[in-house]
Amino acid sequence: MELPPNRGDGYHLPLMPYRSLSVGWQLDHPRIDREEFFGRPSLSGFHAVFLDPLDISRRWCCDISPGPDGVRRTDPVRDRGFGHTLSAWIGRRRTEAEDLLLKGGGILVCRLRTRGEPLEISSSGEPPERIDRLSWLPSVSLVDRQHQFSFPSNGRFVSRHGSDVVFEESGSPFETYLRQFEGQIVYDAVYRDLLSTPIDRFATVLARNRVGDIVALEIPFDEGRLVLVPSLVSVSPSQEGAALLEAVEQSVSRPAFSTLPDWLPAYSVPGEDGLVDELAGLRERHATLSAKIEEVASRLEEKTRAKRILYTRGRFSLLPAAVDAFRSLGFDATQAEGLLEIRSNEGDALVVVAATTDETIGLPEYRRLLREVDRSTTEGEGPRKGILVVSGSRELDPKRRPTQFSPEVLRGCQSQGYCLMTTYQLFKLVQHTLEHKGGDAADLRRLLLESDGELRQVDTA
Numbered sequence: 001m002e003l004p005p006n007r008g009d010g011y012h013l014p015l016m017p018y019r020s021l022s023v024g025w026q027l028d029h030p031r032i033d034r035e036e037f038f039g040r041p042s043l044s045g046f047h048a049v050f051l052d053p054l055d056i057s058r059r060w061c062c063d064i065s066p067g068p069d070g071v072r073r074t075d076p077v078r079d080r081g082f083g084h085t086l087s088a089w090i091g092r093r094r095t096e097a098e099d100l101l102l103k104g105g106g107i108l109v110c111r112l113r114t115r116g117e118p119l120e121i122s123s124s125g126e127p128p129e130r131i132d133r134l135s136w137l138p139s140v141s142l143v144d145r146q147h148q149f150s151f152p153s154n155g156r157f158v159s160r161h162g163s164d165v166v167f168e169e170s171g172s173p174f175e176t177y178l179r180q181f182e183g184q185i186v187y188d189a190v191y192r193d194l195l196s197t198p199i200d201r202f203a204t205v206l207a208r209n210r211v212g213d214i215v216a217l218e219i220p221f222d223e224g225r226l227v228l229v230p231s232l233v234s235v236s237p238s239q240e241g242a243a244l245l246e247a248v249e250q251s252v253s254r255p256a257f258s259t260l261p262d263w264l265p266a267y268s269v270p271g272e273d274g275l276v277d278e279l280a281g282l283r284e285r286h287a288t289l290s291a292k293i294e295e296v297a298s299r300l301e302e303k304t305r306a307k308r309i310l311y312t313r314g315r316f317s318l319l320p321a322a323v324d325a326f327r328s329l330g331f332d333a334t335q336a337e338g339l340l341e342i343r344s345n346e347g348d349a350l351v352v353v354a355a356t357t358d359e360t361i362g363l364p365e366y367r368r369l370l371r372e373v374d375r376s377t378t379e380g381e382g383p384r385k386g387i388l389v390v391s392g393s394r395e396l397d398p399k400r401r402p403t404q405f406s407p408e409v410l411r412g413c414q415s416q417g418y419c420l421m422t423t424y425q426l427f428k429l430v431q432h433t434l435e436h437k438g439g440d441a442a443d444l445r446r447l448l449l450e451s452d453g454e455l456r457q458v459d460t461a
Contacts, residue, residue, distance in 0.1 A: 018047055020245065025052035025111065029241030037136075038089055043108070044099035048248045052111040056133035060086060060119040073120040073128070083121035087129055093136040101138060101224030107248050109174070110137075112215065112228040114159045114189045140221050142202040145262065149202035151219055151226075154194045161188055164210040165230070172218055173250035174227050175206040177243050187215040187230035225251060306430045309423045310398055313355035313391070322353045322389060322423075328430045329448075330441045339372055342387075346442060347449040350376060350384050355391035355423070359402055365390070366409045369418065385449050386418035389426055398424035405454075414453035421448075421455040 021041060022034045027050055035041050037056050043049050063082070064072045074083040100106040115132040122128050134157060142149040165185045167175055178185060190213035193199060199214065206216035206229075219226045232240060306328060308321035319335050326333040331342040340351035350372050354365040366388060373386045392404030404422050413420040429448075433441045448455070 019045070020048040020050070020248070021046040022241075023049060023051040024055050025050045026237045027241035027244065028237035029245060031245060032241050037093065043093060043096035044104060044106075046100070046106065047104070048107045048109070048245075049097075049100060050109045050244055053113050053116075053133040053136075054111065056136075057116040057119075061117055064119065066117075071120055072117060073122065075122040077122075077124075083119070086119065087121055087131060090131050090135045094138055097136060098138040098221075101221035101226060105223035107225050107227065107251060109227045109229060109244060109248075112157070112187065112189050112191060112217075112230055114157050138221065138226070140219065140226075142220075144201060147197050147201060148195075149193070149197050149199065154197065156192045156194055157189050158192055158213070159188070160190045160209070160213060161186070162209055163187075165207050165215060166210060167207050168205050170204050170206055170218075172204055172206055173247040173254070174218055174229065175216070176250075177247040178207060178216060178229065180243050181232050181235055181240075184232050184234055185215075185230050186233050190215055191217055191228060306427060306434070309427050309430075310391075311394055313394060318353055318355050318391070322351065322426070325426050325430050326351070328433055329444055330433075331445065339368075344445050344449075346445045348382075348384050349387050349419075349449060351387040351389060353389040353391075353423075355394045357395055358392060360392050360404055360406045361388075361390040361409060362406050363408050363412070366412045366418075370412070370416065373416075373418075386413075386416060387448060388413060388418055388420050389423055390420070391423040394423075398422075398427075410454060417452045419448055419451040419455055420453055421451075425455055 018031065020032045021043065022032050023039075023043070024037050027034070032050070033041070033046075037051070037053070038059065043051075060072060060074070064074055066072050076083040097108055100108055113133065115134045118130050118132040120128040120130050134152065137152045139153065140149075140151050163183075163186050165178075165182070165187070167179060167182075169175075185207075187209070190209065192213065199205060199217070203220065204218040205214055206218060206227075207214075209215055215230050217228045219228075305321070305324050308317065309325050312318045312321055315335075315338055319338070319340065322340055323333045323335050326340065326342050331344050333340055333342045340353065342349050342351055350369065352365055352369040352372070354361050369386045369388050373384055376382070376384050388405075388409070390404045390409075393401040401422075401424070405420060410420060412418075429441075429444050433444065
């Protein structure tokens with residue numbers, strides 16, 4: 001915030017106590033006052049305001065039903081001034097926010113939300129006024145030679161929900177605030193400019209999602225700052241309050257955002273060109289190194305895919321891992337309706353793969369395999385081997401897991417001639433095949449297709 005007035009002799013008057021306000025945002029900190037949007041304290045009476053607009057529209061959504069077209073409307077003549085009161089509150093908060101930012105050089109941190117359900121307020125002889133939970137946002141227009149950034153008139157607050165947050169390396173303390181809670185950020189809206197204005201020329205983008213939509217943004221209002229941030233989950237109000245105050249305090253000492261004018265490169269200083277060239281070289285090397293890192297990381301991921309069979313579960317993780325494992329053994333493996341079909345010159349089989357955090361896999365998975373093998377036979381697809389792959393106590397180290405199937409499952413597999421094996425045993429077969437690269441795994445395929453009951457010959461394969 002700005003320094004207090006100077007008396008004229010170089011001595012600044014004592015600072016007023018640093019004040020911050022939370023509006024509709026649950027923050028727990030002794031230095032943060034708490035109030036609702038329709039409360040008494042003025043926003044401009046604080047140095048920093050943290051505002052979540054989520055509940056603003058509930059003031060009219062609870063009392064006014066939507067019309068046939070889905071829009072809520074009110075007539076001040078019939079609602080005893082309810083509509084005019086709401087309009088006055090929105091206008092008052094907008095003025096206070098402008099004063100906080102433009103006159104007080106303060107900081108306003110707002111949760112990035114959609115506009116929510118609007119309310120139309122009738123006015124005799126004039127078009128109805130429409131308000132929503134973001135109508136109180138202050139306006140700013142920033143212009144350079146080629147573009148104009150008008151907020152919020154040209155802004156669109158688009159409904160999007162996700163946690164795929166990519167930080168921009170902006171150096172802003174508010175990006176640092178968000179980084180503290182990486183993995184706990186869930187956005188409900190993204191910001192877009194109606195005219196596709198290059199926002200980076202006027203404001204600081206803090207974070208985007210994977211497809212480039214803005215999920216966190218810092219907009220300059222002269223010496224003040226409006227910061228739009230996404231929501232956090234599983235973060236205590238006291239922890240978030242402390243982190244926000246730290247970001248505000250660090251922002252006070254940072255210069256306001258300003259774009260470099262087009263003519264600035266014409267005014268060079270000694271040594272500048274050398275540093276520019278050095279920086280360009282470093283960036284080129286960084287880009288090359290980043291590409292190499294990405295390449296090696298991709299190769300490492302591909303190389304270690306076989307290990308997914310040891311700890312994953314479900315049809316979107318475990319079954320694809322099982323497909324990869326059987327393909328490594330030379331089978332033609334496909335996934336169909338939650339089970340696997342594997343084929344080879346040595347024979348074909350149907351495979352059921354099941355994982356649980358419990359110690360053992362029970363009869364339901366065995367009975368499913370029994371049904372599928374019987375269906376294959378009765379539909380004329382020919383008799384097929386049944387293979388049941390189990391992963392019990394999957395959160396434990398595979399070498400420390402107890403018996404992973406019930407005695408009933410073992411007896412059933414023995415009587416039907418099914419192969420019963422653990423994901424760890426399957427992994428060891430894959431490991432053996434990869435260690436003998438180029439060798440034919442026909443013996444291992446025959447081992448699986450000829451085993452009745454529990455597979456016990458992995459170590460000697």
